[in-house]
Amino acid sequence: MFSYQQQTQQIHLSKTIPSEIKNYTSVFYFYYSKNINEIIEAMPDFKESISYLSAFDKPEPDKIECVATVLLGAWYSIDTSEVSVSELLHKAQTTQPSYIRLFSSDIELDTGMRSILDRIPRFQ
Structure with a gap:
């Protein structure tokens, strides 16, 4: 799916990750487009992640687009x-309470995710 140049760049960047963060950092190519729908369709893992964050069990494409747009807007508007x-x-x-999944504060993290987060210095 990605060009040779994009794969080469990803490999190069992977080799330049500082040792302090290498254990919990990875590099991947993120498709660029001015159209959020193109990004969602070009990146199945991204689509799956955004779908998971949706308040709907099996969100339609317009709901996935809304969730992605709301998350990007939140990212853009926050420090x-x-x-x-x-x-x-x-x-x-x-911003959009009816579209974003609610997460309880006592949710139990996957052991793999917990292991990754535990290796980050001063991460709470």
Whole structure:
């Protein structure tokens, strides 16, 4: 799906990850387009992730687009230098509460995800 140049760039960037963050960092090519629908359709993993964040069990394409747009808007409108994922989701939920899935604070993380997060210094 990706061009040789994009794959080469991804490999190069993977090799230049600073050692301090190498254990919990990866590089992947993120498709660029001015049209959010093109990005969603070009990147199945992104589409699946956005669908999961939707308040709907099997969201239609317009709902997936809305969730992606709301998340990007929240990201754009917040100070991203010191924001947690939960703060970003809260901002998105405040903006469009009927489209973004609600997450309880006592949710149990997948053990693989917990392992990754536990390796990040000073991460809470």
